[in-house]
Structures are given as structure tokens and as C-alpha cells.
Amino acid sequence: MELNIYDFTPETLEGYLGNVPRFRTRQIYKWIFAGKTPDEMTNVPKDLREKLKNECYTKLPKIDIKLVSKLDGTVKYLFRMEDDAGIESVVMPYHHGRTICVSSQAGCRMGCAFCASTIDGLDRNLSSGEIIGQILAAERDTGERISNVVIMGSGEPLDNYDNVLDFIRNAVNPDGLGLSARHITLSTCGLVDKMRQLAGENLPINLAVSLHAPNDEIRKKLMPIAKSVPIEKLVSESRKYFDMTHRRVTFEYALIRGVNDSVENAKELSALLGGFSGFHVNLIPVNHVEERAFQKSEKATAEMFVKTLEKAGTQVTVRRKMGADIDAACGQLRRAAKRKDNCL
Numbered sequence: 001m002e003l004n005i006y007d008f009t010p011e012t013l014e015g016y017l018g019n020v021p022r023f024r025t026r027q028i029y030k031w032i033f034a035g036k037t038p039d040e041m042t043n044v045p046k047d048l049r050e051k052l053k054n055e056c057y058t059k060l061p062k063i064d065i066k067l068v069s070k071l072d073g074t075v076k077y078l079f080r081m082e083d084d085a086g087i088e089s090v091v092m093p094y095h096h097g098r099t100i101c102v103s104s105q106a107g108c109r110m111g112c113a114f115c116a117s118t119i120d121g122l123d124r125n126l127s128s129g130e131i132i133g134q135i136l137a138a139e140r141d142t143g144e145r146i147s148n149v150v151i152m153g154s155g156e157p158l159d160n161y162d163n164v165l166d167f168i169r170n171a172v173n174p175d176g177l178g179l180s181a182r183h184i185t186l187s188t189c190g191l192v193d194k195m196r197q198l199a200g201e202n203l204p205i206n207l208a209v210s211l212h213a214p215n216d217e218i219r220k221k222l223m224p225i226a227k228s229v230p231i232e233k234l235v236s237e238s239r240k241y242f243d244m245t246h247r248r249v250t251f252e253y254a255l256i257r258g259v260n261d262s263v264e265n266a267k268e269l270s271a272l273l274g275g276f277s278g279f280h281v282n283l284i285p286v287n288h289v290e291e292r293a294f295q296k297s298e299k300a301t302a303e304m305f306v307k308t309l310e311k312a313g314t315q316v317t318v319r320r321k322m323g324a325d326i327d328a329a330c331g332q333l334r335r336a337a338k339r340k341d342n343c344l
């Protein structure tokens with residue numbers, strides 16, 4: 001079936017329904033993002049319900065594998081899409097609500113050296129409905145509302161810009177998921193032109209920038225994007241994002257043993273960010289990926305790195321590791337499932 005019902009935006013739904021009153025379109029839009037099937041749209045005339053039923057794909061992503069952490073209740077899903085593409089989402093219970101990490105693409109073509117999602121390249125973009133479907137499916141499964149979204153699963157969201165934007169607009173629409181834009185974070189490896197476009201969308205979402213290095217030399221070894229986007233340019237565009245949206249920018253920095261974790265590296269990082277109060281560094285111990293050789297930093301080295309940043313006046317936090325017992329890092333479950341398939 002051509003149309004995924006969760007792909008509709010208010011505008012495309014209006015166009016699709018044709019000659020129906022405005023309130024009717026709105027009613028149907030609300031039902032869709034309440035996760036209801038056409039049969040459940042009780043106040044909608046039967047002919048419209050039939051039309052939706054016959055012409056649209058109305059299933060949510062199917063749960064293929066579900067793992068629940070005994071340590072902290074983190075839930076990890078491997079979902080199957082209509083065409084069998086496998087994608088991952090992770091739901092993390094925090095004291096301030098539930099956060100979901102959604103995927104924006106099946107696979108990824110950015111080629112970061114430490115990342116599991118990119119190993120087989122990009123399968124395809126996810127549609128906005130397939131992204132929002134991860135939230136609806138997880139909410140239905142857990143019976144709990146999700147209040148925060150991070151677009152940090154598989155894929156580069158700015159490499160699938162239009163679909164990701166439709167997704168965000170449906171997520172923040174009060175008739176859609178009704179989430180606060182301030183509770184949505186998009187993470188990018190640094191597609192600067194799209195970062196600028198995003199800043200101009202009048203959507204106060206949070207931006208996370210995957211930096212992972214204090215200079216181009218190290219960054220080029222880890223992230224192919226560094227060959228086309230100099231680190232200075234990435235930082236100045238991040239600053240621009242802050243200036244245009246007034247949302248603080250987080251720089252993601254995975255600490256990798258012997259690669260980017262020295263005191264020198266920390267000093268260089270602070271100098272690069274220049275003590276700007278709109279910036280914040282989030283340190284992540286690099287997650288081990290079977291196909292990759294990288295190791296996380298020694299505890300003492302990581303502590304020294306934090307101290308050096310703090311001393312230089314750089315705002316820094318260390319990401320709490322969630323779901324350690326279920327390999328909750330991005331791309332790993334999908335990888336494991338693929339490896340198993342290849343062996344069959």
C-alpha cells in the first residue's frame with residue numbers, strides 16, 4: 001500500500017481527503033496520532049473510515065525483538081517495517097519522564113569509524129510515519145506516555161531532512177503527539193547547511209552535535225564528514241544555531257582510549273569552544289562494537305578529562321549509561337540480528 005497513515009501532515013491529509021470540512025480533517029488527524037485505527041474513529045462517517053482503511057497502511061512498526069534491562073528498566077526494541085527493514089528504538093525511564101531514542105534511517109551512510117549503524121551503509125530513509133510509529137508502538141507496548149524524544153538512533157537525521165521535519169512537526173502539533181519542542185533533541189554529525197536550515201524553521205528543538213575530537217586531524221580519523229566540514233566551521237554554525245534559536249547546543253564526545261582522551265585534547269577542546277555559555281559538552285564512554293577496535297577510556301583518564309574541561313570553564317556532563325546489560329547503544333541489536341541472519 002502506498003500511503004502510510006502516520007505519514008500524513010495536516011496539509012497532506014487535507015489534500016488527500018479532498019472535499020471535507022476542516023473540522024473533519026482535524027478530527028481524523030487527531031485520531032491518527034492518538035494511534036487509533038480507522039475502525040476506532042468513532043465520530044468519523046463510515047465512508048471516510050472505509051476510504052482510510054482501504055487506501056492506507058495503518059499498522060505500527062512490528063516488535064521483532066524486545067529487551068528489558070534488569071538494571072534500570074530501559075527497553076530496547078528491534079522493529080520490523082512493512083518491507084522487513086529492521087530499526088531500533090530505546091525507551092529510557094528517567095525521573096522526569098520517559099525518553100525515547102528513535103532511528104531516522106535504516107542504516108547510515110556517514111561512515112563514522114566507531115559506530116555500528118553505518119557498517120553496511122544506508123538501507124533507506126525512514127518516512128516521518130515510520131519515525132513517529134516507533135513512539136506510538138512503544139507507548140502502546142509499555143502503556144506509558146513518552147515525554148521526551150532524542151533523534152539519536154540509527155541514521156543521520158539531517159540526511160533525511162524533509163521526513164524528519166514532518167516527523168517533528170507532527171510530534172509538536174497539539175493535535176498530533178503534543179510534545180514540547182524543548183523536549184526534542186536532534187543529533188547530527190555536522191551537516192552544516194542543514195543545521196542552518198533547521199535553525200530557520202522556528203522550532204525550538206535542542207541540537208546535539210557529534211564532535212568526538214578537538215581538532216580536524218583526529219576528527220578525520222573518526223568521521224568522514226570532517227573531510228568536508230572543518231571543525232571551526234562546525235563550531236561557528238553551532239553558535240549560529242544558538243543565536244537563532246536560543247537553545248543550548250550539546251557537543252557529543254565519545255571518549256576513546258588513546259585516541260581523543262588526553263589532557264592536551266581536553267585543553268584543545270575547551271579552547272575550541274571558547275567558554276561560550278550556550279555550549280555544553282556531553283562525554284560518553286565509547287560503546288564497544290564487535291566489528292570495531294575502539295576501547296573506552298580508563299576511568300582515571302576520563303575523570304582527568306572532565307576536570308581539565310571544568311578548570312577551563314567548559315560546561316560538561318558525563319552521560320549516564322542506561323541499559324548496559326542489554327547492549328542499549330545504537331545499532332547494536334540490528335547488527336546482531338543481521339549477523340544471525342547471515343549465518344542462517
Ligand code: SAH
Nearest residue numbers: 115152155156187188189210252254286287
Ligand atoms: N547521525 C547522528 C545521530 C545518530 S548517532 C549523529 O551522528 O549525531 C547518536 C550518537 O551516538 C552520536 O553522537 C554518535 O556519534 C554516537 N555513537 C555512535 N556510535 C557510538 C559508540 N560506539 N559509542 C559511543 N557513541 C556512539
